Amino acid sequence: MYELFGNVLNLEWKMVVMWVIGAILIYLAIKKEMEPALLLPIGFGAILVNLPFSGAVTQFYPTGAEEGILDSLFDFGIANELFPLLLFIGIGAMIDFGPLLSNPKLMLFGAAAQFGIFFTFSVAALFGFDIKDAASISIIGAADGPTSIFVANFLESNYIGPIIVCAYSYMALVPIIQPPFIKLCTTKKERLIRMPYKAREVSRLTRILFPIIITVITGLVSPRSVALIGFLMFGNLIRECLVVNSLSESAQNMLANLITLLLGITVAAKMRADDFLAKETLVILGLGLVAFIFDTIGGVMFAKFLNLFLKQKINPMIGAAGISAFPMSARVVHKMGLEEDNQNFLLMHSTGVNVSGQIASVIAGGLILNLVS
Amino acid sequence: MFLDFAFNVKSLSETLPVMGKGMLGIFTVTGVIILSMYALEKLTNGKNEV
Numbered sequence: 001m002y003e004l005f006g007n008v009l010n011l012e013w014k015m016v017v018m019w020v021i022g023a024i025l026i027y028l029a030i031k032k033e034m035e036p037a038l039l040l041p042i043g044f045g046a047i048l049v050n051l052p053f054s055g056a057v058t059q060f061y062p063t064g065a066e067e068g069i070l071d072s073l074f075d076f077g078i079a080n081e082l083f084p085l086l087l088f089i090g091i092g093a094m095i096d097f098g099p100l101l102s103n104p105k106l107m108l109f110g111a112a113a114q115f116g117i118f119f120t121f122s123v124a125a126l127f128g129f130d131i132k133d134a135a136s137i138s139i140i141g142a143a144d145g146p147t148s149i150f151v152a153n154f155l156e157s158n159y160i161g162p163i164i165v166c167a168y169s170y171m172a173l174v175p176i177i178q179p180p181f182i183k184l185c186t187t188k189k190e191r192l193i194r195m196p197y198k199a200r201e202v203s204r205l206t207r208i209l210f211p212i213i214i215t216v217i218t219g220l221v222s223p224r225s226v227a228l229i230g231f232l233m234f235g236n237l238i239r240e241c242l243v244v245n246s247l248s249e250s251a252q253n254m255l256a257n258l259i260t261l262l263l264g265i266t267v268a269a270k271m272r273a274d275d276f277l278a279k280e281t282l283v284i285l286g287l288g289l290v291a292f293i294f295d296t297i298g299g300v301m302f303a304k305f306l307n308l309f310l311k312q313k314i315n316p317m318i319g320a321a322g323i324s325a326f327p328m329s330a331r332v333v334h335k336m337g338l339e340e341d342n343q344n345f346l347l348m349h350s351t352g353v354n355v356s357g358q359i360a361s362v363i364a365g366g367l368i369l370n371l372v373s
Numbered sequence: 374m375f376l377d378f379a380f381n382v383k384s385l386s387e388t389l390p391v392m393g394k395g396m397l398g399i400f401t402v403t404g405v406i407i408l409s410m411y412a413l414e415k416l417t418n419g420k421n422e423v
Contacts, residue, residue: 104410111403118392125384134388205417206410213409221402359406360399367398371391 010052014273021276022046025165034172037257038145038264042165045070045268057269070269073262081153083263084146085231090256091146091358092235093248095326097210099352102200106318106349108302110356113322114364115298116141120291121368127283133157135372137284140167141291142361143174143325149263150228151365155373161270162281166288174328177289178296179336182320185300190307191340193315197348207240218363224373225366232362295323299353318346321353324361330354 025043029036049057049070057068077083100106117138124134136157139148148167152160170177183191211233219226239248270276299319307313317336321329330350337346 101410101414104407104414107403107407107410108400111399114399115396118395121395122385122388122392125388126380126382128381128384131384131388134384202414203417206413209413209417210410213413214406217405217409218402221398221405360403363402364395364399367395367402371394371398 007052014277015050017277018050018273019047035168037260038168041261041264042267045265046271049268049271050273070266073266074269077262077266078149078153081150083259084149085227087146087256087259088228088231089235090251092232093239093251095236095355097355098202099348100355101202101206101210103352106352107356109299109319109322109353110360112302112319113295113299113357114360116291116295117364119294120287123290124287131372133159135368136163137287138291139365139368140288141295142365143171143323144361147228147361147365151368154369159280159284161276162284164267166285170288170292171325174325175332177292178320178332181293181296182300182317182336185297186316190316193313194344195315195346195349211236222363222366222370224369225362229362296320315346318349318353321350322357324357326354326358
């Protein structure tokens with residue numbers, strides 16, 4: 001009997017706690033539909049790797065090491081940044097930069113809303129994390145999974161598992177996290193500001209040259225992030241050139257789905273109880289929240305600052321959409337605008353800010369790598 | 374890897390310049406991108422076919 005069921009005796013309470021965490025993630029994915037494409041595989045993976053002597057991850061026996069498939073996948077797809085980069089091709093192919101191209105000034109809000117990253121970097125250092133871990137934790141504020149994985153992995157952070165789980169969980173929680181802080185930073189009068197939208201045609205040539213120019217500019221300033229921005233923009237180029245539609249569709253659907261699937265389950269390799277259940281994980285969860293909050297505040301306050309000088313006022317709520325987290329953040333701002341005034345349509349403006357946040361978060365990730373490594 | 378959560382004020386003072394440089398850097402890059410987008414739009418104005 002011991003030969004059959006002896007492994008049950010190897011079960012530890014920490015593993016059971018991880019099962020509960022996995023079950024919560026699965027519940028949030030299925031019942032609440034919060035980032036289900038990622039939280040579901042991560043949740044299942046958290047259970048998978050926390051079975052005693054799970055063969056899904058590398059185990060060490062007296063006879064030698066037995067390599068688990070999830071560790072192999074991690075080395076193959078995340079340790080060399082392959083999965084996040086391939087996912088960025090799909091994301092780039094999905095994004096329409098039209099609203100941003102018709103009003104380029106919106107990019108300023110994307111920049112301002114990265115404040116949470118740099119603020120959290122300092123707070124994490126204050127809490128005693130070393131510089132590279134502080135930088136990796138702060139990038140949760142990019143509100144962008146692939147960028148978080150890329151930076152944390154590049155800096156060889158000790159906390160890659162909690163960082164990734166935190167980044168994706170908070171992205172899913174944007175509709176809950178952002179509204180109270182947007183309200184806190186704005187008056188009712190400001191929230192009622194209407195912003196008429198004038199649709200402006202963007203030439204096809206502009207749409208084609210845009211990804212190339214962004215890649216060159218960002219690559220010159222921040223060479224370490226050029227792969228990240230380059231793959232994002234490559235995806236956008238194959239979308240906008242209109243001559244490789246089948247590639248664009250493959251990138252948006254098959255490639256993005258396949259990589260998301262593998263990424264989610266592979267991340268779980270870093271969710272083993274001994275590594276994950278540490279007080280640092282709780283602190284990282286808190287710091288991730290700080291990053292999201294100060295991103296939101298940074299974007300809103302910057303819009304308020306600009307309003308001091310502008311004749312035609314901006315609704316400061318759109319600044320919050322610069323957090324990236326595309327497209328949830330744009331929708332949150334639009335919905336809040338409608339709650340204040342059912343004729344105030346902010347969607348096009350907030351979408352423009354939101355896609356600019358996508359670019360700005362990658363640039364911020366590159367700058368963090370430049371400044372700390 | 375493990376922390377003793379004592380506040381590290383020295384480390385904070387080391388990161389503040391990085392914070393400043395980071396925000397300056399991101400606004401500078403964004404400014405350059407915005408200017409190039411306006412220039413691009415001016416150059417390609419009306420050219421819908423390539």
